[in-house]
Amino acid sequence: MNSFFSECVKKLQAADIAMPRLEARMLWSEVLKCAPAEVYENASLTDAQKEQIFAMLKRRLSHEPMDKILGHREFYKADFKVNTDVLSPRPDTETLVESALNLLPINTQAKILDLGTGSGCIILSLLAERIKAYGVAVDISPAALAVAEENAEHLGVCNRLNFICADWFQSDFTALIADKFDIIISNPPYIPSADIEKLADEVKNYDPRTALDGGADGYDSYIRIAELAPIILKNGGLLILEAGYNQAEKIRQICENHNMSHLQTIKDLAGINRCIIMKKAVAEPKKI
Numbered sequence: 001m002n003s004f005f006s007e008c009v010k011k012l013q014a015a016d017i018a019m020p021r022l023e024a025r026m027l028w029s030e031v032l033k034c035a036p037a038e039v040y041e042n043a044s045l046t047d048a049q050k051e052q053i054f055a056m057l058k059r060r061l062s063h064e065p066m067d068k069i070l071g072h073r074e075f076y077k078a079d080f081k082v083n084t085d086v087l088s089p090r091p092d093t094e095t096l097v098e099s100a101l102n103l104l105p106i107n108t109q110a111k112i113l114d115l116g117t118g119s120g121c122i123i124l125s126l127l128a129e130r131i132k133a134y135g136v137a138v139d140i141s142p143a144a145l146a147v148a149e150e151n152a153e154h155l156g157v158c159n160r161l162n163f164i165c166a167d168w169f170q171s172d173f174t175a176l177i178a179d180k181f182d183i184i185i186s187n188p189p190y191i192p193s194a195d196i197e198k199l200a201d202e203v204k205n206y207d208p209r210t211a212l213d214g215g216a217d218g219y220d221s222y223i224r225i226a227e228l229a230p231i232i233l234k235n236g237g238l239l240i241l242e243a244g245y246n247q248a249e250k251i252r253q254i255c256e257n258h259n260m261s262h263l264q265t266i267k268d269l270a271g272i273n274r275c276i277i278m279k280k281a282v283a284e285p286k287k288i
């Protein structure tokens with residue numbers, strides 16, 4: 001290990017960064033334009049490269065998240081642009097993508113609505129895997145939608161995706177959407193407002209508050225989405241929701257109160273009930 005590399009590792013270690021060597025490799029890989037696994041720790045760097053690494057290291061030592069420093073992050077099978085306007089995509093959310101893909105045949109022409117698209121990680125991963133599907137991505141934040149649009153271009157799915165800047169609490173939301181969908185998928189904000197201050201600095205200082213704050217008990221957006229889903233979904237359509245820790249059962253009840261039937265709850269890799277799949281009942285034939 002050369003001395004500059006070991007200096008980086010030691011500084012990260014001293015700042016209580018959990019995987020200092022891996023993170024040092026990530027910084028080097030960004031500058032050397034290679035994968036972290038390809039970083040040769042004895043590589044000699046130019047002064048300009050060292051300065052670049054040092055500038056990023058300084059930000060990391062003040063606990064700015066690595067992906068926000070690098071400006072991108074891997075999610076599912078692609079690399080997504082991220083910045084402070086969007087929630088950093090989390091590995092837990094890949095459970096939603098995998099669950100949806102399991103329900104979507106390869107040649108599906110399904111119409112999918114992503115509520116709270118952020119970086120676009122969910123809908124873009126789905127459209128990249130199901131090349132005849134069509135999507136609509138909604139977010140209240142124009143800045144987040146700008147990031148999602150860049151990511152859509154990068155993944156080559158723009159021609160099958162529309163972006164709508166809207167607030168799902170607005171009274172004319174369904175009129176604005178003006179379509180019926182096979183699937184609604186959403187990872188809405190679900191942290192109770194009072195808990196946001198207790199989150200790690202990496203989260204509360206760098207992820208947008210609108211992406212985190214789920215109202216007093218964390219369920220405000222679920223209640224609204226459950227209310228909207230039966231109107232926006234086609235008969236037999238699916239609502240796929242991400243849940244926070246210990247929230248799955250209550251979310252299921254909220255949806256059942258809006259005439260949706262429970263299909264499945266799926267655990268993430270940590271064994272937490274992460275993804276709830278609800279189905280809109282097929283309308284009963286009118287009695288004559």
Ligand SMILES: C[S@@+](CC[C@H](N)C(=O)[O-])C[C@H]1O[C@@H](n2cnc3c(N)ncnc32)[C@H](O)[C@@H]1O
Nearest residue numbers: 087089116117118139140167168187188210211
């Ligand atoms: C938890 S983030 C999820 C982002 C992305 N889908 C993901 O899984 O990484 C929630 C997103 O919902 C958006 N959002 C929050 N409240 C909203 C509302 N009332 N109407 C529309 N979008 C909203 C936020 O701007 C944020 O991008």
